Amino acid sequence: MRARTVATTLQKVCKLACCGFCPIYPRGENYGTTFPGTPKQLAKKGKTWVEAALRASGSLPEDISLLTLEITELGSIGLLGDIRVLTVTYDKPTDLPTKFIAKFAAVDFDARMITDLFDLTLSEVRFYTQLQQHLDIIDTPRCYYADIERLSNKYILLIEHLGFTRSASFRDFTVPNSLSVEEARLCMLQMASLRLHARYWGEKGKEVPWLNRTDNKLMEDLIPAQEKIMWRHFVKKDQGGTKPIDWNYVVPEKLIEKWSSVKKNTFLYLSRLEKHPFRTCLHGDTRLDNWFFYNDKSSNPAAGLIDWQLITVGISVQDLTWFFLGSVDNDFAREHEEGLLRIYLDELNKNLEKPIDEDAFFEEYSLAYFHSTVKAMVAVSKVKKSQKRNLKICDKMMCGALAGMERRDTWAAFEKLENNGLWINHKSAISKEILDRRKTIAGFAARVTPEELAGGVKN
Numbered sequence: 001m002r003a004r005t006v007a008t009t010l011q012k013v014c015k016l017a018c019c020g021f022c023p024i025y026p027r028g029e030n031y032g033t034t035f036p037g038t039p040k041q042l043a044k045k046g047k048t049w050v051e052a053a054l055r056a057s058g059s060l061p062e063d064i065s066l067l068t069l070e071i072t073e074l075g076s077i078g079l080l081g082d083i084r085v086l087t088v089t090y091d092k093p094t095d096l097p098t099k100f101i102a103k104f105a106a107v108d109f110d111a112r113m114i115t116d117l118f119d120l121t122l123s124e125v126r127f128y129t130q131l132q133q134h135l136d137i138i139d140t141p142r143c144y145y146a147d148i149e150r151l152s153n154k155y156i157l158l159i160e161h162l163g164f165t166r167s168a169s170f171r172d173f174t175v176p177n178s179l180s181v182e183e184a185r186l187c188m189l190q191m192a193s194l195r196l197h198a199r200y201w202g203e204k205g206k207e208v209p210w211l212n213r214t215d216n217k218l219m220e221d222l223i224p225a226q227e228k229i230m231w232r233h234f235v236k237k238d239q240g241g242t243k244p245i246d247w248n249y250v251v252p253e254k255l256i257e258k259w260s261s262v263k264k265n266t267f268l269y270l271s272r273l274e275k276h277p278f279r280t281c282l283h284g285d286t287r288l289d290n291w292f293f294y295n296d297k298s299s300n301p302a303a304g305l306i307d308w309q310l311i312t313v314g315i316s317v318q319d320l321t322w323f324f325l326g327s328v329d330n331d332f333a334r335e336h337e338e339g340l341l342r343i344y345l346d347e348l349n350k351n352l353e354k355p356i357d358e359d360a361f362f363e364e365y366s367l368a369y370f371h372s373t374v375k376a377m378v379a380v381s382k383v384k385k386s387q388k389r390n391l392k393i394c395d396k397m398m399c400g401a402l403a404g405m406e407r408r409d410t411w412a413a414f415e416k417l418e419n420n421g422l423w424i425n426h427k428s429a430i431s432k433e434i435l436d437r438r439k440t441i442a443g444f445a446a447r448v449t450p451e452e453l454a455g456g457v458k459n
Contacts, residue, residue, distance in 0.1 A: 025041060026149035031147055035156050037105065037152065039082060039104060042104075047067075047069035050066060051065060051066040053145040059096060059145070063092070064091065064094050065091050066089070071102075072085045081103050081104060081106050082105070084102045085099060085101060085161065086099065086158070098164070100144065100158045101159045102156060103157040104154070105153060118212055121155045122153070122210075123211070125155050129146050130210075131208065136194075136195055137195055137196065138196045146158075162292050168304075169292065174392045177329075178288065183293055186293070186301060188341075188344040188347065189344075191286065191316075191320070192344045193351065197280045199281070200280045200281035201316075203279075211311060212310075279314065280314075281311065282313070282316070282319045283305050284309075284312045284319070285309070286305070287327055288327035289307075291303055317364050318368050320365060321368040321369050321372040321404060322375070324400065324404060325401045328400075330399070330403040333400075333407065363413055365408065366408040366413040367410065367413045367414065367417065369410045372401055373402065380394045
């Protein structure tokens with residue numbers, strides 16, 4: 001009994017600071033058995049566990065066994081997770097793949113703060129166990145095993161290796177002109193289709209009660225903490241703006257001037273979304289790294305999405321602004337953005353009972369660039385200097401976010417919103433217990449004390 005109490009205490013501590021060497025194996029809520037919560041634990045468990053997991057999920061027949069298992073790194077580091085490639089052989093012929101992707105919760109402290117605060121690990125596990133199998137959702141990797149322990153928020157996914165099973169290919173956002181116009185068109189059609197945005201349009205998102213929401217009350221608690229850590233980067237003046245050390249983008253003075261007045265309205269903007277007519281199910285991270293391209297069974301070009309941690313209920317255009325700032329450069333957007341948005345809008349209206357107004361759509365799209373810019377700033381503040389590729393991606397995303405705000409005249413859309421009196425007075429209505437817990441965790445995330453956070457961070 002005492003040993004289990006000690007283990008539980010250690011797991012609670014590890015939820016805040018995972019070293020990756022934990023001797024305690026998490027116990028899953030889906031299968032009720034222990035599973036490897038880190039790559040090192042998987043290496044210790046070896047093929048015996050992989051075989052048992054595939055058998056438990058019904059993927060591996062009783063008369064087939066694993067002969068060998070090889071674990072290798074993927075080569076790139078995920079922002080919010082740790083990934084390995086599993087190569088296996090079997091003692092008999094089978095339709096099962098010989099390569100899998102194993103995904104774990106991130107070891108990185110800041111990444112774990114984000115995933116734990118918003119239950120992102122739970123969202124991804126539930127996506128694969130509840131949504132993917134039962135609904136005609138947008139094309140995704142097949143999942144062969146998924147489990148999670150809520151106490152530590154550790155989880156493991158075994159999903160298909162798309163490059164091996166479907167000869168799928170990915171595009172590299174750090175390489176100029178990596179995405180073609182035709183591929184961007186496929187992405188627009190997929191997001192607008194009856195397999196994602198149109199499928200959950202309006203109140204239909206309530207069919208999935210566990211989905212996060214972009215108007216989540218937790219955001220109100222995080223804003224002061226995030227402000228302190230985000231603006232820590234913006235310390236060097238350059239070219240009429242503020243240039244963060246070690247970054248290429250320049251934050252316009254207009255954004256700095258507006259931030260002091262707009263930051264207090266950020267959550268009002270989010271609360272305004274609660275009953276917005278454009279609400280739907282979002283992927284939440286539609287940047288280029290998460291799209292894969294392949295030929296379907298009829299040899300037609302097709303596109304799909306990986307990485308479903310950020311699946312959420314929000315405004316459809318938030319997926320679109322995130323796609324443009326995280327997939328293409330400003331020159332591409334200036335030339336093709338309008339046409340691609342109209343392709344999306346036409347496909348969406350074709351699938352809705354009541355078509356949406358074009359002017360309202362484009363105005364909401366302009367506003368969404370503010371939301372995506374703040375989101376990009378959070379990503380910037382969390383990435384580590386040792387993660388060279390992630391640094392380059394976040395740098396390009398920040399450039400894309402600021403260019404998008406200028407290109408779509410986001411501030412004019414904000415002024416119109418303010419002049420029309422559309423801000424909603426908002427008061428967070430969550431319990432004191434939950435509020436205290438969230439403020440404590442948010443304080444860790446931003447390296448400020450709960451007292452500072454409760455009183456707001458002074459400029």
